[in-house]
Amino acid sequence: SAVISQKPSRDICQRGTSLTIQCQVDSQVTMMFWYRQQPGQSLTLIATANQGSEATYESGFVIDKFPISRPNLTFSTLTVSNMSPEDSSIYLCSVMTALYGYTFGSGTRLTVV
């Protein structure tokens, strides 16, 4: 399957600050996604990261809070801006390939204090 490197793996941040999460894939992929998974919960799609254009956000998520970059077909970043304790969660990137379906990065465990 596609190998996804996601970093940082975890971080503890002060409220009001921002954190940028990186996702690097070992091959070119068209579709990249960002999910949030709160403890003990399911996966919620934040946005689809589109290469060369603005990300497509799901209901309840906005660009000012979760800006996303996708400069090429192997890399994307998600920024969690102006963080509050409610943003404490696991953030995962995911890619879709025709051969392997949808695979996930190892996740970033974010704690906001």
Added chain:
Amino acid sequence: GENVEQHPSTLSVQEGDSAVIKCTYSDSASNYFPWYKQELGKRPQLIIDIRSNVGEKKDQRIAVTLNKTAKHFSLHITETQPEDSAVYFCAARPPGAGSYQLTFGKGTKLSVIP
């Protein structure tokens, strides 16, 4: 949008028994249904998937069945082992121009008792 319901939320079985997890979906046009296993602290891993043109798919001890008429699909694990203990998520992908998003169920925590 698509809505996926998953049952049960928790399931305990004796080692060697079978486990069945069921999901229903709302969009009759959804065409792809993967199942993920997530162990504690790890990423979700795809274990099996099925497309809408197939009724059943099997991979060793794992099988998935799809009933398009009833809009439900099920995961079957036979001869369960302690290492099958994890949270399992079903998902569905509705069609649409440029739309490839998965909608996930809420998950089933499976415990296999030795």
